[in-house]
Amino acid sequence: MSSPRVEIDLDKIEHNTRTLVRLMTRRGIDVTGITKGTVGLPPVAEAMVAGGAIRLGDSRIANLERLRDAGIGVPLMLTRSPTPQECQRAVACAAITLVSEREVIAALSAAARVRNRAHQVVIMVELGDLREGVLPDHVVELAREITRAGHLSLVGMGTNLACRNGVTPSLAQMTTLGELSTTVRRELALPLPLISGGNSANVTWALTEDDRDLPKRHAITDLRLGEAILLGTDPVSGNPLPGLHTDAFTLVASVIESLRKPSKPWGDQGRNTFGPVAEAIDVGPINQTLLSIGRQDVDPDGLTPPAGVDLLGASSDHLVLRTPDRLPPGAEIRFGMDYPALLRAMTSPYLAQDFSRPRVPA
Numbered sequence: 288m289s290s291p292r293v294e295i296d297l298d299k300i301e302h303n304t305r306t307l308v309r310l311m312t313r314r315g316i317d318v319t320g321i322t323k324g325t326v327g328l329p330p331v332a333e334a335m336v337a338g339g340a341i342r343l344g345d346s347r348i349a350n351l352e353r354l355r356d357a358g359i360g361v362p363l364m365l366t367r368s369p370t371p372q373e374c375q376r377a378v379a380c381a382a383i384t385l386v387s388e389r390e391v392i393a394a395l396s397a398a399a400r401v402r403n404r405a406h407q408v409v410i411m412v413e414l415g416d417l418r419e420g421v422l423p424d425h426v427v428e429l430a431r432e433i434t435r436a437g438h439l440s441l442v443g444m445g446t447n448l449a450c451r452n453g454v455t456p457s458l459a460q461m462t463t464l465g466e467l468s469t470t471v472r473r474e475l476a477l478p479l480p481l482i483s484g485g486n487s488a489n490v491t492w493a494l495t496e497d498d499r500d501l502p503k504r505h506a507i508t509d510l511r512l513g514e515a516i517l518l519g520t521d522p523v524s525g526n527p528l529p530g531l532h533t534d535a536f537t538l539v540a541s542v543i544e545s546l547r548k549p550s551k552p553w554g555d556q557g558r559n560t561f562g563p564v565a566e567a568i569d570v571g572p573i574n575q576t577l578l579s580i581g582r583q584d585v586d587p588d589g590l591t592p593p594a595g596v597d598l599l600g601a602s603s604d605h606l607v608l609r610t611p612d613r614l615p616p617g618a619e620i621r622f623g624m625d626y627p628a629l630l631r632a633m634t635s636p637y638l639a640q641d642f643s644r645p646r647v648p649a
């Protein structure tokens with residue numbers, strides 16, 4: 288396999304899923320595996336299912352269509368509201384959609400009627416991070432709207448924290464979500480089995496909750512986990528989660544130039560294409576090594592270079608490193624990635640993907 292590429296260790300993804308599923312099951316919580324970090328790549332989705340994810344979710348309809356076309360057997364959840372115009376596509380691939388707007392509810396119901404089967408929806412509730420979701424006061428009204436729509440089945444409620452403003456999930460918000468679901472159950476006589484408490488930022492909270500030997504303090508029955516499965520990290524702190532692999536993904540890129548050069552630029556200096564340039568400190572000549580990937584392919588701030596190698600800068604198509612020695616063109620350098628770096632790397636058409644185990648045709 289030639290570089291540049293992302294190496295993907297499916298066994299580590301399966302292990303991370305299995306570990307999280309075991310920990311969450313003890314707390315009465317199912318795991319929905321979120322696949323958008325790898326643009327709905329079927330082998331990654333299959334590794335999540337093999338690890339015990341009971342369903343898969345993605346924010347993008349195109350990714351869910353990819354999963355469906357690959358023959359993935361578990362139910363699919365659309366985790367970002369479709370536009371009214373997208374509802375036909377949404378109900379064709381997703382079993383469950385997360386919703387917060389009346390117009391979308393009406394369009395989903397109309398699309399479900401055409402397909403002649405009830406589409407499941409989950410009401411998203413705004414609990415402080417200020418991204419998607421209706422305010423708690425409007426939940427019952429929206430729930431009524433859904434039951435009246437005719438072709439929708441309200442199966443639960445959910446919330447999403449941390450992604451926009453870093454609001455940390457805690458028992459307080461989970462209790463609010465639980466109380467709201469109790470109200471809706473009572474007012475509308477619905478079972479609401481799916482109480483989806485959030486994303487990978489909820490794992491740290493969930494681990495502090497008592498396991499099955501003690502009474503459950505919360506109403507949460509589901510978490511939607513992407514980053515924790517893929518990278519083994521907590522999105523809020525960036526810290527590794529216990530027992531999980533943090534190196535399932537490796538970026539590999541090749542040297543195109545490695546020359547001994549001064550460490551300080553010369554000539555008049557302004558900004559570069561991507562903004563202001565930090566002033567370089569003159570440390571004398573260094574081994575400056577160029578790799579043939581750049582900001583179009585990765586987020587340089589999210590890369591972890593090998594020990595002894597420093598990432599000095601990046602432009603559209605180059606990464607600039609300081610290496611202990613000069614390296615021959617064609618030599619490969621390997622990096623760890625954080626979630627933003629992974630997202631961009633998986634989205635770059637210039638990076639190949641190399642799976643650690645043979646891909647079984649679906």
Ligand SMILES: *Cc1c(COP(=O)(O)O)cnc(C)c1O
Nearest residue numbers: 321366447486487511512513514
């Ligand atoms: C992306 C997303 C998730 C998964 O987030 P991670 O931090 O990767 O676990 C869950 N829910 C929603 C609504 C999302 O958009």
